[in-house]
Amino acid sequence: MASTKPDPYVKLGEFIKRQRELGQLSIRQLAEMCGVSNPYLSQIERGLRIPSSMILQSLAKGLRLSAETLYAQAGIMDPQESEESDVVKSIMRDPDISARQREMLIDMYRSFRKVNEAEAAS
Amino acid sequence: MASTKPDPYVKLGEFIKRQRELGQLSIRQLAEMCGVSNPYLSQIERGLRIPSSMILQSLAKGLRLSAETLYAQAGIMDPQESEESDVVKSIMRDPDISARQREMLIDMYRSFRKVNEAEAAS
DNA sequence: TCGTACCGCTAACTATTGCAAGCATTCACG
DNA sequence: CGTGAATGCTTGCAATAGTTAGCGGTACGA
Structure with missing residues (x-):
């Protein structure tokens, strides 16, 4: 074996x-x-x-x-098929939160991604 | 046992x-x-x-x-978990952010939902 | 009434999971 | 230096996942 x-x-x-x-x-x-x-x-x-x-x-x-x-x-x-942008897509599709709230979540998500990328590079 | x-x-x-x-x-x-x-x-x-x-x-x-x-x-x-919204599910599926970050996004999303619900009732 | 072929299950074994205890290293602080 | 605390890792060992061999029962054709 x-x-x-x-x-x-x-x-x-x-x-x-x-x-x-x-x-x-x-x-x-x-x-x-x-x-x-x-x-x-x-x-x-x-x-x-x-x-x-x-x-x-x-x-x-x-x-x-x-x-x-x-x-x-x-x-x-x-x-x-777990695409990264799935998060953004599903946030955008959600009818139970406001546009403003969607914007905040998406901004936050993107900034997380950005920060992680920067840290990974260092 | x-x-x-x-x-x-x-x-x-x-x-x-x-x-x-x-x-x-x-x-x-x-x-x-x-x-x-x-x-x-x-x-x-x-x-x-x-x-x-x-x-x-x-x-x-x-x-x-x-x-x-x-x-x-x-x-x-x-x-x-199987009854979660698409937003939460897709956040949980995202491997490119940390557990803590996922938690923050999910918490935020849920609080949005809660606030909206409360406002709708008034 | 045999013999064969299927059914699900038990028994006894091997292989692997998952743990408690403890080792070696590193870093901080007195 | 020490000593204490954190890191990740190795080592046995108990528990249990998964196997092969085989038992008792039922159905069916010769």
Whole structure:
């Protein structure tokens, strides 16, 4: 048996790690937020362990992501075409908030993106 | 340990079983289609075992369901989550902003909704 | 009445998840 | 220097996911 390591899960781990670092959290912090042990989270991030559906759900909750997104990252689910501008599009489509409020949300979203980009470059 | 059996998973098993019977498939048939052993599928259906995310995905494929549906059945996915607005869902799907930023956007969006609702009532 | 083929399930085993404890390193401060 | 606190990682170990082998039961044709 060469690799019992279904490579998609390595990508999942890397994705989780990126998300954690984006939020400036240590492994222990995120682990506690998600209710998993810190060594285990470390192993997940490096693709050494494959989290169960329950754990994955906890991680999604902790990262404020939909579980769907995590599965998509793991290549488990169909890609689902998660475009970045989906956020903007769906904000613009929402009839239950005002134009002004839409504008504020969109501005905020865009500034987040911009800030993150700048930080990534440094 | 008393509750080694998070009973949402019992419901998941029953759901799978109903789906299988609806398709007039035997346990062995579905098991082979999904690439799992037949005793194991039997155990899943009775809630004695909790399938990993990989297996669950295979089952979804075999039953021609979206994995999301299975997760919803298992109560793994926040029921709330599936009723969220498109805005919240797409924010939660966005991998390019941090958890904290997602939280801020979602909070803001919700408070907009709340304010609007209050104003509409007056 | 055999023999075969299917059904679902049990038993016993292996493989993997997920944890508690603890190591090595780094940085801050007295 | 020390000492304390934070970082990520390694190491066993318990629990449980998932397997192969096989049992008892039912249906059907020879």
